Amino acid sequence: MIKVLHNNSCSKSRAILEHLDENNVAFEIIDFIEHPLTVVEMKTVLKKLHMSAEELIRKSEPLFKEKFANQTLSEDEWIDVLVENPSLIQRPILIKGEVAMVGRPIENVKYFIDN
Secondary structure, X not given: OEEEEEOOOOHHHHHHHHHHXXXXXXXXXXXXXXXXXXXHHHHHHHHHHOOOXXXXXXXXXXXXXXXXXXXXXXXXXXXXXXXXXXXXXXOOEEEEOOEEEEOOOHHHHHHHHHO
């Protein structure tokens, strides 16, 4: 089963859920806005993504531009930023076992599901 870290206010995240549903792919929704990830969960997700916390940040968000754009933080500090401000997390994130991906573009999602 695929786990989807989902933000319902994101159209791309909703589109991925629709795609999974239309293709009869079993998935579990984890609304990370309603139920923010812990530091340990965030570190686990980043490891599965093979990404740093800073790479996972939505740098186009006004919150990032206002508070964090000019900061140089450690990996642990960036993780804390994501945990405390889940709206800054790129989405959706699909997790299958020990691997994960940011669910864009849709072509990559199709490949992820099939392999």
